[in-house]
Amino acid sequence: KNEVEQSPQNLTAQEGEFITINCSYSVGISALHWLQQHPGGGIVSLFMLSSGKKKHGRLIATINIQEKHSSLHITASHPRDSAVYICAVPRTTGNQFYFGTGTSLTVIP
Amino acid sequence: EPEVTQTPSHQVTQMGQEVILRCVPISNHLYFYWYRQILGQKVEFLVSFYNNEISEKSEIFDDQFSVERPDGSNFTLKIRSTKLEDSAMYFCASKQMGRGGVETQYFGPGTRLLVL
Numbered sequence: 540k541n542e543v544e545q546s547p548q549n550l551t552a553q554e555g556e557f558i559t560i561n562c563s564y565s566v567g568i569s570a571l572h573w574l575q576q577h578p579g580g581g582i583v584s585l586f587m588l589s590s591g592k593k594k595h596g597r598l599i600a601t602i603n604i605q606e607k608h609s610s611l612h613i614t615a616s617h618p619r620d621s622a623v624y625i626c627a628v629p630r631t632t633g634n635q636f637y638f639g640t641g642t643s644l645t646v647i648p
Numbered sequence: 649e650p651e652v653t654q655t656p657s658h659q660v661t662q663m664g665q666e667v668i669l670r671c672v673p674i675s676n677h678l679y680f681y682w683y684r685q686i687l688g689q690k691v692e693f694l695v696s697f698y699n700n701e702i703s704e705k706s707e708i709f710d711d712q713f714s715v716e717r718p719d720g721s722n723f724t725l726k727i728r729s730t731k732l733e734d735s736a737m738y739f740c741a742s743k744q745m746g747r748g749g750v751e752t753q754y755f756g757p758g759t760r761l762l763v764l
Contacts (some may be wrong), residue, residue, distance in 0.1 A: 572752070579738045581757035616741075625691065635704060636694040 542566050545626050545639035547623075552646050556615040560642045562626030565607065569629065573600050573611050576623040576641065585611070616646045650674045654740050660762045661730055663716035669759045671740030676699045679743040680723045681753060682715065684708070684736040691739070697723065730763045737761075 544563045562571070570589040573628050576582050578631050586593050586600040588609070597616075602609040613620055626639040653672045661667050673680050682694040695705040697704075697715055714726045721741075728735055740756040 574755070579757075580685075580760060582739055582755040584752050584754060587752045627691075635696070635706065636691075638691040640690050 541625055541638065541640070542637040542638040543628055544567050545624075546644050547642060548640065550645070552616050552644070554617060554646055554648050556616050556646075558616050558620075558646075560611045560626075560644070562609045562611070562639055563607060564609075564626075564628050565624045566628060566630070566637065566641055568604075568607075569616055571609050572629075572636070573609070574625040574626040576625060578622065581646050582625070610616070613644075616644075618646045618648050650754075651695070652740055652754050653737075654741055654756035654759050656759060657757065658760045660764065662747065663732055663763055664729050665722075667727050667730055667761060669727075669738050669740075669761070671723045671742075671756055672721050673723055673724070673740065673742030674754055675721070677742035677744045677754070679703075679745075680715075680717070680754075681724045681741040681743070683739040683755075685739065685758075686733075686736045694725070694738075727761075730761075732763050735761055735763045 542565050546561045548611055570587050573586040574582050575585050588602050597614045599612040621644055623641040623643050627636040627639045629636050680697045683691050685691045685693055693706050693713055695709045696703045712728045716724050737758045737760050739758045741753040743753045757761045
């Protein structure tokens with residue numbers, strides 16, 4: 540059973556397209572994290588959000604706590620956005636995370 | 649901007665050998681973590697460390713694994729006798745505040761370990 544589900548698993552987009560990656564979770568959470576894993580493997584934290592919406596540059600993350608769903612949007616996508624995007628939620632006890640399997644995004648010039 | 653660093657970036661070792669993966673967390677952070685990601689799979693939690701002791705560990709973190717904060721800056725993961733299935737990317741992370749907070753964990757760039 541996956542506590543965190545992401546969709547799609549793979550996504551190919553043309554440069555400039557608006558992209559949406561979805562994350563659904565089945566556990567109660569205090570916050571949800573969106574992470575970006577670069578082709579070389581390194582992980583960067585993009586957002587941590589517990590309600591509403593956050594924006595950073597061309598990236599927008601939203602969360603609906605009642606529906607246990609979050610989305611990551613990328614506006615005006617660019618080839619450098621190509622990466623794996625991972626949704627992660629902390630367990631209610633302790634410091635562990637449940638990780639999604641990731642969405643592999645490729646943006647074609 | 650402060651960042652978590654890890655060394656080495658890549659390590660190749662023979663099965664049965666001991667490896668030590670090193671991490672330098674962000675200096676004012678209090679909680680430290682190791683995660684691993686086997687190629688093509690999800691990131692998995694290994695262990696968390698606070699106040700010079702393990703605060704949590706997963707079932708993956710068996711007796712072959714140990715962690716240490718030997719000085720005020722380094723945080724190490726030791727695998728005593730590596731197995732083929734230990735081949736993975738190992739990520740260190742650190743966090744400033746304590747449990748229950750919604751603060752962000754900062755990840756290092758990872759060490760890619762290959763066991764032959």
